[in-house]
Amino acid sequence: MAKREKVAVKICVGTACFVQGGADLLLYDEFLDPIVLANCEIEGVSCLGKCKEAGSKEGAPFVQIGDVVHGDMTEKKFCDLVAEAVHA
Amino acid sequence: MLEINNQYNHIRAKVQTEVLKQFFGDTLEQDVDKIPFYIIPKERVPARCCIYKERAMIRYRIMAMLGINIEEDDDEMKSLSEYVKEVLEKDTPPVPILTTISTACSACPPDRYLISDACRGCFARPCLANCPKDCISFTNGKAHIDESRCIRCGKCEGVCPFHAVVHIPVPCEQACPVDAVKKNEEGYVEIDYKKCISCGRCATSCPFGAIVERSGLIPVVKMLKSKEHVTAMIAPAIEGQFPGTLSQIKSALLASGFSSVVEVSQGAETTSVHEAAELGQRKEEKLGYMTTSCCPAYMELVDKHIPFLSEKRSSALSPMAYTALWCKEQNKDTKTVFISPCLAKKVEAARMKSVDGVMTFVELASLFLAKGIDVREMEGSDLGDTSLFEDCREFALSSGVASSVLRRVENPEEVAVLSIDGIDKRMFRSMKIWEKRPPEADLVEVMCCEGGCISGPGTVVKPSVAKRLRGGNNATTPVKSMRTPIVRG
Numbered sequence A: 001m002a003k004r005e006k007v008a009v010k011i012c013v014g015t016a017c018f019v020q021g022g023a024d025l026l027l028y029d030e031f032l033d034p035i036v037l038a039n040c041e042i043e044g045v046s047c048l049g050k051c052k053e054a055g056s057k058e059g060a061p062f063v064q065i066g067d068v069v070h071g072d073m074t075e076k077k078f079c080d081l082v083a084e085a086v087h088a
Numbered sequence B: 001m002l003e004i005n006n007q008y009n010h011i012r013a014k015v016q017t018e019v020l021k022q023f024f025g026d027t028l029e030q031d032v033d034k035i036p037f038y039i040i041p042k043e044r045v046p047a048r049c050c051i052y053k054e055r056a057m058i059r060y061r062i063m064a065m066l067g068i069n070i071e072e073d074d075d076e077m078k079s080l081s082e083y084v085k086e087v088l089e090k091d092t093p094p095v096p097i098l099t100t101i102s103t104a105c106s107a108c109p110p111d112r113y114l115i116s117d118a119c120r121g122c123f124a125r126p127c128l129a130n131c132p133k134d135c136i137s138f139t140n141g142k143a144h145i146d147e148s149r150c151i152r153c154g155k156c157e158g159v160c161p162f163h164a165v166v167h168i169p170v171p172c173e174q175a176c177p178v179d180a181v182k183k184n185e186e187g188y189v190e191i192d193y194k195k196c197i198s199c200g201r202c203a204t205s206c207p208f209g210a211i212v213e214r215s216g217l218i219p220v221v222k223m224l225k226s227k228e229h230v231t232a233m234i235a236p237a238i239e240g241q242f243p244g245t246l247s248q249i250k251s252a253l254l255a256s257g258f259s260s261v262v263e264v265s266q267g268a269e270t271t272s273v274h275e276a277a278e279l280g281q282r283k284e285e286k287l288g289y290m291t292t293s294c295c296p297a298y299m300e301l302v303d304k305h306i307p308f309l310s311e312k313r314s315s316a317l318s319p320m321a322y323t324a325l326w327c328k329e330q331n332k333d334t335k336t337v338f339i340s341p342c343l344a345k346k347v348e349a350a351r352m353k354s355v356d357g358v359m360t361f362v363e364l365a366s367l368f369l370a371k372g373i374d375v376r377e378m379e380g381s382d383l384g385d386t387s388l389f390e391d392c393r394e395f396a397l398s399s400g401v402a403s404s405v406l407r408r409v410e411n412p413e414e415v416a417v418l419s420i421d422g423i424d425k426r427m428f429r430s431m432k433i434w435e436k437r438p439p440e441a442d443l444v445e446v447m448c449c450e451g452g453c454i455s456g457p458g459t460v461v462k463p464s465v466a467k468r469l470r471g472g473n474n475a476t477t478p479v480k481s482m483r484t485p486i487v488r489g
């Protein structure tokens, strides 16, 4: 397999995301599959601006995976989406 | 205890934020009755039986947030707006600190043990051999429990090699260390406040959210709005609850309308000094062990259930009390608001003249959201000279109180310490024996919550996360800090 770039995962650690479940995602070491983990680059970022969008369907916490921002993030959704991005 | 991040907590945060937004926008009285509809829209897929029940529940959440005693003052004919009007006019301390919502309570069947299909009717039959009440019988090659004789000891559950015995608890009853939660004749939850020590365990254990805390938030936000001088007294556990350093949290508080911010670790220092001196004296007089006195749920436990310990606990006031007195000394007109993860502190505060309000970290989070304040973006404020009491920020962690005290005694190596890390039913029982068999220690540190205040019922983040974000600038780079080991200063 050709060496690929790691998937960029950005966990929003702005206050709105952090206090509404985002902080739990910081435990990703515990719940993310180690192979998936090895293939992504996870970092924390400031408010992605999504929490302030009026009328948006999704709510905090937000995480950006690659170029897409996903909301209502849970541990499970996080694992699924990151794995999907890594295996794509 | 339930995970912090669950559906119930999410909705609660949403409700709180919305109420606060309306409050600061001066539309609360007018619009509060719309909140249930806004939070639970027609399209929602309900998690309870239907959206109508969910809306009714939101109504109760709002009432709890207004500090109303739902058991006594629930009048279905009364609109939320009328309640708001009353609450805005008159402050009443939210004591007792809990209130139950019988409509939410699922009237869980009594705690029991059941044999599941996993039973293979094995030859050894350890359940049969170990049941002290002979209530296991075998029919069709499977074990059965005679409920009328079962004393719920759980022995069979422990010995079955196939894990075929399931224990179906009543979460609130199981969580309560002092058996203060009971079911009434209809099977709905009731709290015996004569026994309750306000620890909050039941509230965090109920998966239906039927036990809720009565908030003291409205009196606090009223102070903030009235432009009085309000001092935020922040408990040591606050570090790690928000994505920013202590000095950024201070700025965020100032931006939310507080006039000044004082660390309660300062009062914790006074507590430690006092306890250190008292410990020395007691040792000299050979009075035996001394317990700490900063945990308010423990104080209630002693007052209500283990009176002989009242001589054993230190006479030091709590860090909150010393801090509040200090604040009033600096400025006698300031209103003091204690911000912590603790519910029992509300009881202590209600007894004290020097504390004017209390709020939890969860409530503070909602205040930040309602005001659109991002702690992470705040420019840090100067915390002043903290060198004297910095080490007492450890009061938030189990065994941190004892170490702060030890650092202030003359011969720390001669002090034997026992730390009681969490009071559950078992621990309560062991503590009762201390009268006859005193613990072999000089200093007994008592924390009602396992892990210390960072596991309190009013926290925002899990203790395992909070711990790593504490200290220095750790909270500004949360992802990185989670990967670096904890260095305790």
Ligand code: SF4
Residues within 6 Å of the ligand: B098, B175, B176, B177, B178, B179, B180, B181, B191, B192, B195, B196, B197, B198, B199, B200, B201, B202, B203
């Ligand atoms: S003692 Fe704790 S668990 Fe028991 S009823 Fe009171 S708050 Fe709930």
Ligand code: FES
Residues within 6 Å of the ligand: A012, A013, A014, A015, A016, A017, A018, A046, A047, A048, A049, A050, A051, A052, A060, A061, A062
């Ligand atoms: S705080 Fe995460 S999007 Fe704003």
